[in-house]
Amino acid sequence: MTLTQERTYKPKKKRKLTPGQVVFIICMCTWPLCIWILFTIICSIDGWIAAFQRWSPMKRQYVWVGWDNFELVLNGIFKDTAIDWKNAILNSIYLFLFNNFVMIPIGVFFGYLLYKKMPFASVFRVIFYLPNIISPIVMTMAFKYMLNVSYGPIPKVLSFFGLPLPANGFFADPNWAFPIILIYNLWAGLGYFVVMVTGAMNRIPKEVLEVGMLDGISITREFWQVVVPLIMETIKVLFLSGVSIIFSYFLTPMLLTKGGPYDGISSTIALKQQQYIDSGNINEASAWGIITSIVAFPLTNGVRFLLDKLFPPIQY
Numbered sequence: 001m002t003l004t005q006e007r008t009y010k011p012k013k014k015r016k017l018t019p020g021q022v023v024f025i026i027c028m029c030t031w032p033l034c035i036w037i038l039f040t041i042i043c044s045i046d047g048w049i050a051a052f053q054r055w056s057p058m059k060r061q062y063v064w065v066g067w068d069n070f071e072l073v074l075n076g077i078f079k080d081t082a083i084d085w086k087n088a089i090l091n092s093i094y095l096f097l098f099n100n101f102v103m104i105p106i107g108v109f110f111g112y113l114l115y116k117k118m119p120f121a122s123v124f125r126v127i128f129y130l131p132n133i134i135s136p137i138v139m140t141m142a143f144k145y146m147l148n149v150s151y152g153p154i155p156k157v158l159s160f161f162g163l164p165l166p167a168n169g170f171f172a173d174p175n176w177a178f179p180i181i182l183i184y185n186l187w188a189g190l191g192y193f194v195v196m197v198t199g200a201m202n203r204i205p206k207e208v209l210e211v212g213m214l215d216g217i218s219i220t221r222e223f224w225q226v227v228v229p230l231i232m233e234t235i236k237v238l239f240l241s242g243v244s245i246i247f248s249y250f251l252t253p254m255l256l257t258k259g260g261p262y263d264g265i266s267s268t269i270a271l272k273q274q275q276y277i278d279s280g281n282i283n284e285a286s287a288w289g290i291i292t293s294i295v296a297f298p299l300t301n302g303v304r305f306l307l308d309k310l311f312p313p314i315q316y
Contacts, residue, residue: 047286048286050062051287052065053065054068054283072284073284073291084272087266088268091178091268092247092249095185095249095268096243099242100243106193108228110194111195114128125194128194129192129194131187131188132189132191136251139188140184140255143256144171149165149170181253181256184252197235200231200234201231204226204231204316208226232311247269247292249270250268250273253271273285273289276288
């Protein structure tokens with residue numbers, strides 16, 4: 001063969017799967033597929049059907065009632081007597097604002113400190129993220145212990161400095177119940193934001209920062225004009241997760257305050273739906289789930305579209 005002759009490229013033949021490999025793949029895919037069909041597809045279809053039905057004691061079966069369940073849910077929201085629902089909606093909005101405009105900036109700030117290799121950065125990274133790998137039940141139990149007015153360490157410190165404590169405890173006081181949930185979110189959830197933004201910062205090319213150092217930019221300009229724009233995609237993901245909190249946040253208030261006290265002062269939209277289910281009223285719970293889905297889908301996609309317009313993706 002001379003140098004002028006072209007070499008013909010022969011693609012490699014794809015290796016056929018052995019019968020054992022085929023059986024292994026089928027076994028590995030069958031179980032999660034069955035779980036998805038059972039708990040996503042079938043449950044969703046059943047929920048849609050239940051939203052248009054109601055149990056009839058006379059007929060001893062579920063009967064079709066059309067839009068009655070939706071009407072009952074919406075009337076419960078907009079009537080003046082439904083303070084419970086109003087609190088739930090307002091609390092969910094407050095959680096969204098706290099998550100996106102308080103926790104995300106704090107997470108970005110501390111993430112930047114860890115990214116710049118502050119002293120004991122590795123230790124602080126573990127401390128920040130530790131609450132995210134512990135069971136929420138254990139975390140809420142520890143949090144309630146720390147704030148117990150009878151033997152908790154934090155109330156003892158407050159009493160030592162002469163600060164007043166709520167007579168019924170922080171979790172049963174209407175002035176403290178919901179702020180305590182926000183404090184818990186900051187304590188238990190900040191590490192997630194820190195780890196996410198730190199991971200995004202570690203992807204920034206070192207050459208970009210070195211050019212800035214050669215140009216003599218300050219650390220403040222580096223943070224606002226270089227680092228934040230380059231991690232904006234991660235911030236947008238965190239922001240969208242905050243939008244979903246409006247419709248899905250219920251575990252923490254249920255474990256800390258059970259939605260109380262006094263007419264659901266710390267309830268959320270998702271917690272009220274869960275309380276519907278706990279009371280056996282699955283039909284109105286299904287109707288409320290459909291309503292929230294109809295609202296959540298365009299809202300989330302609208303926020304995503306707006307974020308993409310305001311902060312176009314940066315390729316690097």
